[in-house]
Amino acid sequence: MNWRRLYAVSQIVGVVGSVSVGAAGFYAVIVIGVCRKLIGLSDNVSVFAIGFPFFIVLLVVFVKYLPRRLRKLGVLSDEPEKFGSWFKRN
Template identity: 40%
Template sequence: MNWKATYARLQIASTIAVAAVFGAGFWSFLIAGILNVTFEIGENESLLYFGAPLFLVFLVIFAKNLREPLRRAGLLSDPPESFESPRNRDNV
């Protein structure tokens, strides 16, 4: 493995992680806020009982499923395998 492939893997992982954390935080905060207003529970309780579990669920879902949409949008670099030399690809 060379440094270009390592950099591509790091870039892909960090981009997916940032997008997943942002998306999960946004949707869990929004849903917890709607539940807070709808059921008239406290802000702390809605974030603790609804926001935190939703954040974890959305984080796993987004981290698993965001790779292809981000690649189609042009936010991810080429696959790390494209940076490896042909000599290394044949030996695998």
């Protein structure tokens, strides 16, 4: 087993996953608060009809676009091209 590949995969999954969940949750909470306070929607409507779908959409967007940005910032250290054909960036 190549430990560098395992480290790179675990780093990408861990960092990108946690940053994506945190950022999507943060923005979803802001949208829920705006829906509740400014628009005047009920708790159930603002959380389940608006907040949860918004969270899922943002999570998908962040998972798709964050790895490239995090590599530019130096948070993710290894480039996928170093690890062979099975681990390529799309």
